[in-house]
Amino acid sequence: MRFLVKAEVSLKRGHFDPEGDVAAKSLKDLGFGVGTVRVSKGYTMEIDARDASEAKALAEEMCRRLLANPIKDDFRVEVLFIEGRTD
Amino acid sequence: MMDLRKAKACILRVGGTNCDAEVKAALEDLGLRSDILHMDWLEKGKLSEYQLLVFPGGFSYGDYVRAGAVWGKKVLTKMRRDLERFVEDGRLVMGICNGFQVLVEAGMLPGDGGQFSPTPRAVLANNSSARYECRWVFLRGEGSHAPFARRIGKGEVLRVPIGHGEGRFLAESEEAVHELIRSNRIVFRYARPSGEPAEGAYPFNPNGSVHDIAAICNREGNVIGMMPHPERAFFGWQAFGYGDPHRYGDGRKIFEGIVDHIRSL
Numbered sequence: 001m002r003f004l005v006k007a008e009v010s011l012k013r014g015h016f017d018p019e020g021d022v023a024a025k026s027l028k029d030l031g032f033g034v035g036t037v038r039v040s041k042g043y044t045m046e047i048d049a050r051d052a053s054e055a056k057a058l059a060e061e062m063c064r065r066l067l068a069n070p071i072k073d074d075f076r077v078e079v080l081f082i083e084g085r086t087d
Numbered sequence: 088m089m090d091l092r093k094a095k096a097c098i099l100r101v102g103g104t105n106c107d108a109e110v111k112a113a114l115e116d117l118g119l120r121s122d123i124l125h126m127d128w129l130e131k132g133k134l135s136e137y138q139l140l141v142f143p144g145g146f147s148y149g150d151y152v153r154a155g156a157v158w159g160k161k162v163l164t165k166m167r168r169d170l171e172r173f174v175e176d177g178r179l180v181m182g183i184c185n186g187f188q189v190l191v192e193a194g195m196l197p198g199d200g201g202q203f204s205p206t207p208r209a210v211l212a213n214n215s216s217a218r219y220e221c222r223w224v225f226l227r228g229e230g231s232h233a234p235f236a237r238r239i240g241k242g243e244v245l246r247v248p249i250g251h252g253e254g255r256f257l258a259e260s261e262e263a264v265h266e267l268i269r270s271n272r273i274v275f276r277y278a279r280p281s282g283e284p285a286e287g288a289y290p291f292n293p294n295g296s297v298h299d300i301a302a303i304c305n306r307e308g309n310v311i312g313m314m315p316h317p318e319r320a321f322f323g324w325q326a327f328g329y330g331d332p333h334r335y336g337d338g339r340k341i342f343e344g345i346v347d348h349i350r351s352l
Contacts, residue, residue, distance in 0.1 A: 016295070018217030064206065066160055069153060069192070071210040071257055 003047050003055035004081035009068045010040030043067055044080070052079045089138075089352040096121040096139040099129070101158055104145035104185070109318040113339070114139075116321070117346045126165065134169045138349045139179045142186030144250070144316055154211065154253040155188025162193045167203060170195075179234060179345060180310040184251055187211065187302075187312030197258070197267060199306045208263070211314070212255040215295025219252040223327065224293055226301055226315060227278035229271070233308035234348030236274050238340040244282045245275070245337040246326070247315040254294035254314040256303070264298055274311060275302040317341040 011017050017038055024037035045062070049055035056077050063075040096114050098107045100123055111121040119139070134140065148157035162170065174180060174195075182190040188211045190196040194204035214220055223246055230241030239245065258264045267273050276299040277285040277292040285291035285299045292299045294314070302313030317338030320326050326336035 016212075016215060018213050018215055022217050066156060067152060069156070069210045070206050071208070071259055072212050 001049065001051070001082065003049055003052060003079055005045050005047050005055050005059040006078045006080050007043045007045065007059050007063050007067055007075055008040050008078075009043070009063065009073050009075045010038060011072055012074050015072055041067075052082060055079055089350055091118050091346065091350055092120075094119055094138045094349045095136060096141060097129070097134065097137040098123045098141040098143055100125050100143070101147050101161070103147045103149055104143050106145065106183070106316060106318055107141075107143045109316075109321070110141050110143055110183070113318045113321040113342045114345075117339075117342055119346055119349065126161070129166065131169065134166065134173050135176075137173075137178070138352070139181065139345060140170075140173060142180075142182040142189050143318075144184030144186060147185055147189065150185075150253075153188075153192070154251075155185055155190075155192045158185075159189045159192025159194075159207075162189065162195075163203065171203070174305070174307075174310055177307070177309055179348065181235065181345070182310075182312040183316055183318065184249075184254075184314055187314055188253065190310065190312045195310060196305060196312045197263075197272060197303055198310070209256060209258045211251075211253050212257055213253050214251070214255055214293065216289060216293070219250070220254070220293040221248075221250040222290075222293070223248050224301075224315060225278045225280050225282075225291065226275040227282050227284060229273050229276060231271055231274040231304060231308065233274050233304040233311055233344075235304070235308075235311045235341050235344045237344040237347055239344070242282050244278060244280070245320075245340065247317055247320045247336075247338050249293055249315050251294070251314055254296065256294075256296040256300040256314075258297065264300075267300075267303060268298070270306060272303050272306065272308075273298065273300055274304050275313060275315070277301050 228239035228243040320336035320338030323334040324332040
């Protein structure tokens with residue numbers, strides 16, 4: 001079965017995020033009342049698996065092996081779509 | 088003693104690498120023949136013909152995912168065994184700029200021997216200035232045992248350029264940084280022109296690296312990763328402000344160390 005899985009890779013809490021800081025400053029310059037801004041990266045992936053939990057486990061393994069660097073990144077995986085059930 | 092004419096260097100190339108020609112020009116100026124090879128042309132077993140393997144700088148695979156991540160994983164899938172053997176043989180591996188990011192992402196640095204760690208044990212994160220830093224910096228030799236630094240004394244200052252957006256070296260923990268210091272694996276630190284360590288002060292430390300780390304090596308010293316580009320400071324005419332364009336730049340000392348080492352084998 002084919003699943004659509006989203007992996008979000010973000011900097012660990014407390015980890016310095018210069019890109020987020022620049023975005024926050026620019027948003028403030030535009031007049032938005034914004035506090036801290038953190039940048040993350042999203043990967044939406046089609047994954048073939050037997051069930052949703054296997055699809056999730058595969059996506060987590062992909063994060064560990066490539067998409068996230070364990071020194072600076074956290075990741076979160078969510079199964080968005082299940083073929084034949086949510087379409 | 089090895090006859091240098093029999094030795095050879097391999098400079099790897101993939102989509103997005105750069106300065107491979109500068110590395111070749113530097114090595115060949117010192118008498119070490121060099122092949123620039125696309126990684127797909129490096130057949131199994133061929134690596135053993137070389138004494139030095141260079142991962143040059145650039146933006147391999149467009150820096151997608153993370154700088155060096157895609158090439159680093161490709162190294163693991165395509166040449167892991169050959170590279171492990173190469174390093175365990177005591178041959179030299181050098182990662183410059185993006186090449187340093189590749190060696191870290193592949194789990195080879197900071198490392199012991201030719202062993203790859205299953206996940207990276209460090210990262211080259213976004214510069215704390217949030218800018219691409221492209222300029223000359225001062226480096227300070229740390230008295231490392233790595234062959235790359237054998238011509239450079241402890242506290243000696245080198246002027247070499249950098250060009251990177253992701254160069255902030257971070258290790259797993261504070262303890263991991265202390266271990267790098269204890270085992271003498273920090274080869275160069277960013278410094279002030281006087282040779283004092285930058286102590287994190289911008290612009291001397293250009294990226295916010297912990298402990299001003301600009302270059303590290305493995306335990307044995309035969310694998311080095313460095314953010315600065317010594318091949319861009321080899322000839323006097325490449326180097327802004329050296330005075331005489333006919334003299335050589337400071338980057339030459341690193342390549343001289345390589346050639347001395349190969350000759351001594």
